[in-house]
Amino acid sequence: MISIYHTQFFESLCNQIPMGIGVLHKDTASLIYINNLAKEQYLCRLPMSLSEFMIEKLLIPKLEANQLMEAVKLGGSIKKSLVIDSNKSNWAQLVVEPMPDNREYAVMYLSDLSAAAKSEEILLKEIQKFEALFNHASIGIILVNRGGAIVMINPFANKQFGYSNHELIGKNIEFLIPQRFHKAHIGHRAGFEKKPENRSMGSGLDLFALRKDGTEFPIQISLGHFHNEEGAFTLAYVFDDTDRKSNEIALLQQQEQMVLVNAKMKELNELLEVKVTQRTQMLQETMNELELSRDNLEQALAKEKELNDMKSRFVSMASHEFRTPLSTILSSVTLLSKYVYSEEQPKREKHIERIKGAVTNLTDILNEFLSLGKIEDGKVEPKWIAFDMTAAVHAVIRQMEPLRKNGQYLKHLHNGNPEVVLDPGLLKNILINLISNAVKFSPENSVIEITTESKEIGISLSIKDKGIGISKEDQEHLFERFFRGSNATNIQGTGLGLHIVSRYIQLMKGSIQCISTLEAGTTFVVEFPHKIIEAT
DSSP states (O other): OGGGGGSHHHHHHHHHSSSEEEEEETTTTEEEEEOHHHHHHHOOOSSEEHHHHHHHTSOOOHHHHHHHHHHHHTTOOEEEEEEOSTTSOOEEEEEEEEETTEEEEEEEEEEEOHHHHHHHHHHHHHHHHHHHHHHHOSSEEEEEETTSBEEEEOHHHHHHHTOOTTSSTTOBGGGGSOGGGHHHHHHHHHHHHHSOOOEEEOTTSOEEEEOTTSOEEEEEEEEEEEEETTEEEEEEEEEEOHHHHHHHHHHHHHHHHHHHHHHHHHHHHHHHHHHHHHHHHHHHHHHHHHHHOGGGHHHHHHHHHHHHHHHHHHHHHHHHHHHHHHHHHHHHHHHHTTOOSGGGHHHHHHHHHHHHHHHHHHHHHHHHHHHHHHHHTTOOOOOOEEEEHHHHHHHHHHHHGGGOOTTOEEEEEEESOSEEEEOHHHHHHHHHHHHHHHHHHSOTTOEEEEEEEEOSSOEEEEEEOOSSOOOHHHHTTTTSTTOOOTTOTTSOOOSOHHHHHHHHHHHTTOEEEEEEETTTEEEEEEEEOOOOOOOO
16 A cells, blocks of 8 residues: 555645645654645655654644654544744644554645635724724714614713613613604604615704613714614614704803993993093193193193193004904904804804903003003002012913914023012013013014023013014103004004003112114013011
């Protein structure tokens, strides 16, 4: 019988088989023949023991290889799936069986399982993709069979309805619908099953779902369908419609806010009229006093001229600065009346924010008038308090964040002991005015440097920008009331800010200096002497 293995016929037959074939001498468990495919794949020399072949070519551990070889010697069969490279990309199956008609020999088969393993790997990845899509989708997904029973539901839908995993499996879909809609829904579902088609439901309708705790919430539903060997199924995508309902409520609230804004506008107008009347009356009284003071006629005439100039500047400034925000409010209110649909909510919010900004601007202007009035009436006195200078500067920087232009950066550096004794309220107003001016007059993507220092001789503060600069001529009048730089007439402002800053600095016994060049930036340097708080 052994002679057949040396014939051309046997070798030709084995070489046509698409797998590795080998013949073993059972007593010695040695390979005495392998076909061409096995030679190409495993590059082995003959004769070779079965254990040596399994260890070197099939990467089977030595102990296991010896155990398998002993089983072959005893006339047994072996069958083992194995990985034949370190990358775990090539799989094979080893089978050794004794020849039924010749107990002296055994046949070895080596079949390639890589394609099957690859197919299983691809199928596993596709299943993982589906599970990831189903389990991590940010929308409720429910699969219902033809009888209306829930067969699958994703975690997001369980969370929407307040149930744990698997708690809804097998439940009828009407279990998630308020009782009053059950009868109608069963009819709708029967109609859909007779004529299924992918469609959206609930557009323009009020649909409601029922949570586990008994509460209802508005929803929108999108339906799909498919059929397989297990039957017909309906796929429902559940959208929580609570936000749309909330937007409708927000619209009503915004309409109420508009009423409040109108009331605030009316209040501001009345306050403005009162302040203008008061200022006009003060001017008239001053003029009357000048007329009665004949002994100081020259001084009175100069005072009258100054007051007249101030009145003219005030009227000019007020008419210009109030016109812009009031026009903004009027145009926004007019446009708001045209946006009546809920989907136009972003447009309404945009104009409401414009109105709020304009009202805030008017409030800031009036606050400057009030501050100036308090200073001139002698109602402002410093309150000396020990506090952290760096914390105060950082608080103002945070407050200025919404005003920064694109790319602007506020940089603060402090030297020395951060604890100082000043009026924190007056210092805050000084910082807000100087920093907001630097932001306003500086370009985008520029750095505004704020430096504070506590020295033996006192406290210094400097704010340096790279803005439009101030001419030498304008610097001479910079701290006068209502003065605006010749290159800043088209930029919003009252001309009172730096005047109020200089008055606050004087109240704290300090000084202010302006260093500036046109188109090269400006630096304001403020100096304060140390103040010692006396123990009480």
